[in-house]
Amino acid sequence: MNAPSAPASQPANTEKSRLALKDTGPSGHKAGATRLSLGPLLYYWSREDTLAFYEAAATWPVDSIYLGETVCSRRRLLRLPDWLELAEKLTAAGKEVVLSTQTLIESESDLKALRKQVADGRFLVEANEWGAVRLLAEQGAPFVAGPTLNAYNPDTLALLGELGAKRWVPSVEMPREMLAAMAVPEGMETELFAYGRLPLAFSARCFTARHYNLQKDDCQFRCLDHPDGLTMRTRESEDFLTINGIQTQSAKVMSLAHRLDELRAAGVDILRLSPQSTRMGRVVEVFRALLNGDIAAAAAPEKLDKLMPGQPCDGYWLGEAGMAYRPT
Amino acid sequence: MPALLELICPAGSLPALKAAVDNGADGVYLGLKDNTNARNFSGLNFDAKSLAEGIRYAHGKKVKVLMALNTYPQPATLARWHQAVDTAATSGIDAIILADPGLMAYARKNHPNLRLHLSVQGSATSYEAVNFYRERFGIQRAVLPRVLSLPQVENVVKHTDVEIELFGFGGLCVMVEGRCLLSSYACGDSPNTFGACSPGHAVRWQQTPKGMETRLNGVLIDRYADNEKAGYPTLCKGRFDVQGETYYALEEPTSLNSMEMLPEMARLGIAAIKIEGRQRSPAYVAQVTQVWRAAIDAVKKDQAAFKPNPAWMAQLNKVSEGSMHTLGAYYRPWK
Numbered sequence: 001m002n003a004p005s006a007p008a009s010q011p012a013n014t015e016k017s018r019l020a021l022k023d024t025g026p027s028g029h030k031a032g033a034t035r036l037s038l039g040p041l042l043y044y045w046s047r048e049d050t051l052a053f054y055e056a057a058a059t060w061p062v063d064s065i066y067l068g069e070t071v072c073s074r075r076r077l078l079r080l081p082d083w084l085e086l087a088e089k090l091t092a093a094g095k096e097v098v099l100s101t102q103t104l105i106e107s108e109s110d111l112k113a114l115r116k117q118v119a120d121g122r123f124l125v126e127a128n129e130w131g132a133v134r135l136l137a138e139q140g141a142p143f144v145a146g147p148t149l150n151a152y153n154p155d156t157l158a159l160l161g162e163l164g165a166k167r168w169v170p171s172v173e174m175p176r177e178m179l180a181a182m183a184v185p186e187g188m189e190t191e192l193f194a195y196g197r198l199p200l201a202f203s204a205r206c207f208t209a210r211h212y213n214l215q216k217d218d219c220q221f222r223c224l225d226h227p228d229g230l231t232m233r234t235r236e237s238e239d240f241l242t243i244n245g246i247q248t249q250s251a252k253v254m255s256l257a258h259r260l261d262e263l264r265a266a267g268v269d270i271l272r273l274s275p276q277s278t279r280m281g282r283v284v285e286v287f288r289a290l291l292n293g294d295i296a297a298a299a300a301p302e303k304l305d306k307l308m309p310g311q312p313c314d315g316y317w318l319g320e321a322g323m324a325y326r327p328t
Numbered sequence: 329m330p331a332l333l334e335l336i337c338p339a340g341s342l343p344a345l346k347a348a349v350d351n352g353a354d355g356v357y358l359g360l361k362d363n364t365n366a367r368n369f370s371g372l373n374f375d376a377k378s379l380a381e382g383i384r385y386a387h388g389k390k391v392k393v394l395m396a397l398n399t400y401p402q403p404a405t406l407a408r409w410h411q412a413v414d415t416a417a418t419s420g421i422d423a424i425i426l427a428d429p430g431l432m433a434y435a436r437k438n439h440p441n442l443r444l445h446l447s448v449q450g451s452a453t454s455y456e457a458v459n460f461y462r463e464r465f466g467i468q469r470a471v472l473p474r475v476l477s478l479p480q481v482e483n484v485v486k487h488t489d490v491e492i493e494l495f496g497f498g499g500l501c502v503m504v505e506g507r508c509l510l511s512s513y514a515c516g517d518s519p520n521t522f523g524a525c526s527p528g529h530a531v532r533w534q535q536t537p538k539g540m541e542t543r544l545n546g547v548l549i550d551r552y553a554d555n556e557k558a559g560y561p562t563l564c565k566g567r568f569d570v571q572g573e574t575y576y577a578l579e580e581p582t583s584l585n586s587m588e589m590l591p592e593m594a595r596l597g598i599a600a601i602k603i604e605g606r607q608r609s610p611a612y613v614a615q616v617t618q619v620w621r622a623a624i625d626a627v628k629k630d631q632a633a634f635k636p637n638p639a640w641m642a643q644l645n646k647v648s649e650g651s652m653h654t655l656g657a658y659y660r661p662w663k
Binding site: 134181201 | 400431452463477503510514550568569571578657660
C-alpha cells in the first residue's frame with residue numbers, strides 16, 4: 001500500500017505547502033508508484049456498448065476500475081447482478097474493482113438498491129453520499145470516500161478514516177494548495193479526478209428530458225442518444241456545460257497529465273480517468289506512458305488534446321475558475 | 329410539544345432581522361461577515377455588535393436566532409470556523425446550522441449543549457444520511473435540499489427522530505445544495521468554500537447592439553431584448569443553446585413558492601418552513617414574513633379549509649424573481 005507522502009500530507013501552513021510544491025519533485029517523494037483508475041461510467045450507454053467498453057478496459061493498463069450507476073436510478077440496462085458479474089470478470093483480469101454508489105438518493109427504492117450493493121461484500125465500495133457511509137460503517141466494511149462527500153478539511157477526512165475510509169477522492173474543485181495542506185490519515189490513499197469532463201452538479205430534474213420536453217418519469221431514456229452528453233453552449237456559441245441527465249458536467253475536459261510532478265508532490269496516489277465513449281483506451285495509454293516515464297509531462301497535452309471530446313481545462317487545480325487552462 | 333411549521337426567516341442585516349421579528353417570524357437565521365456562511369456578499373451579515381443587538385431584539389420578542397455556518401471549512405482557515413462556532417455558543421444563539429461533519433464534531437465536543445441543525449448544504453436527501461448526523465453528532469433538525477417530492481419527504485420524516493425543515497419560499501436552487509460547483513467552474517468561487525454562487529465581483533452587465541448582456545467571468549449567461557427585463561446572471565438561470573435551440577436549459581428565473589402545500593406539510597409534521605433571501609431587502613423580508621405568518625396561522629387553525637389567499641399570492645409574485653413561482657421538486661412533474 002502507498003504511504004501518503006510525508007512532506008505534503010502533514011498539517012502544514014499554506015506557505016510551507018507552497019514551498020513544498022515548488023521544490024519537491026517526484027524524486028523527493030517517497031510514495032510508491034502512482035496508479036491509474038477508470039472512474040465510474042457517468043453516461044448511459046446501451047448494454048452492448050457498456051459491456052464492450054469494459055471488455056476492452058480489462059486489457060487496458062489501469063489498476064482499478066469503478067463500476068455501477070452513480071447518476072440516475074432510471075438507468076437500468078445493467079442491474080446489480082450484471083455489475084457484479086462484470087466485477088468478477090475484471091477482478092479475474094487483475095483489476096481492483098470498486099462498486100460506486102448513486103450520488104443522489106431520493107426514494108426508498110434507491111435505498112433498497114444501495115443496501116444490496118453494500119451488503120454484497122465481495123468488492124470495495126465507493127460511498128458517494130453520507131447514507132452510504134452510514135451503511136458501510138455499520139457493516140465495518142472499508143470503503144472509498146467519493147468526491148461528493150465534500151471532505152474539504154482534515155477533521156472531516158479524519159472522521160472518514162475512523163469510519164473505515166481507506167481511500168478518498170477530493171472534490172473536483174479542490175486546488176493543489178488545499179490538497180497539499182490536508183492531513184491525510186496514515187494509510188489512507190488519495191485518488192484525484194485527473195482526466196475527463198467534470199461532474200459539477202446534480203439535480204432532481206433531468207435536463208436531458210427537459211430538452212426533449214419530456215417528463216423525467218417518461219424520459220424515453222434519451223440519454224442513450226448522447227454517449228458523451230449534450231453540449232450546452234452560450235448564446236455566442238461557446239461550449240460551456242454538458243447535460244447528462246440529472247447531472248451537469250463541464251463542456252471542457254479536465255486534464256492534469258502535464259502536472260504530474262505537482263500531483264505527486266501533493267500526495268496523489270491514484271489518477272482517476274473518467275470514461276468517454278471513444279478513444280478511451282488511447283487516453284489510458286498516454287497516462288500509462290507518462291507514469292512510466294516514456295513520455296514527458298510537457299508532451300502530454302499534445303497527445304491528449306486529440307483524444308478529447310472537448311477543449312482541455314485545469315483551472316481547479318490552480319485555484320482558479322475550473323474552466324481556465326494554463327498548459328504550464 | 330414538537331415544533332410544527334415554525335416560520336424561519338432570513339436576516340441578512342439588523343434591519344432585516346427586525347423586520348422578520350416584527351412581522352411574525354418564529355425564528356430568524358443569520359451569518360457572520362465572512363465565508364463561514366453561504367451568503368457571503370459584501371454589505372450583508374453580522375459583526376459582533378450587530379449580532380449582540382440582533383439577539384437581544386429577537387429574544388426580547390421570544391423569537392429564536394439561528395446562525396448559519398454552512399460552508400465547508402478548509403485547512404488553512406479552519407480556525408475561522410471554530411471561532412465562529414465558539415462565538416455562536418457564547419453569544420446566546422439558539423442553534424447553529426452546519427453542513428460539514430468535521431465542524432459538527434468540533435461543536436459537539438466543545439459545546440455539547442449547543443443545538444445543531446443540518447444545513448441544506450449538507451445535501452442529506454435520505455433518512456440514512458439524516459440519521460448518520462443524528463447518531464454521530466446529535467443533530468436535532470435537518471433542512472432538506474429542494475429536490476424531493478412531498479411523498480419522498482414523507483418517507484424521510486417517517487424514518488427519523490430528527491425534525492425536518494423545508495424551504496417554503498424564495499430563490500430556487502435547481503441543483504442539490506452542496507453538490508453544485510457550476511459557480512466555481514465559471515468564476516472560481518463556489519458556495520461550498522467561498523459561500524456565494526455567481527458572486528457580484530464576477531458579474532458584468534453590458535448594453536450592446538444585440539441587447540443587454542449579462543456575463544459571469546466573461547461567460548455570456550443571457551442576452552435580453554429591449555422589451556425584456558434583465559435578471560441577475562445566476563448561471564443556472566440563463567438561456568443557453570442546446571442542439572440549436574436557445575432556452576432556459578436548466579431553469580427559468582423563478583422563485584419557489586410552496587404555500588399551497590402547507591396543509592400537506594402540516595400533516596407530515598414538518599417542524600419548520602424556511603424562507604430564503606438573506607440577500608434581499610428588509611422591506612422584502614417584512615412583506616414575505618407577514619404573508620407566510622398569515623398563511624401558517626390559517627393552516628394551523630383549519631388544515632382542511634386552507635386555500636392560499638389570492639391576495640397573498642399576488643403579493644408574493646410581485647417580489648418573486650422573474651415574477652414567477654413554481655412548486656419545484658415538491659411537485660413531481662417539475663422534475
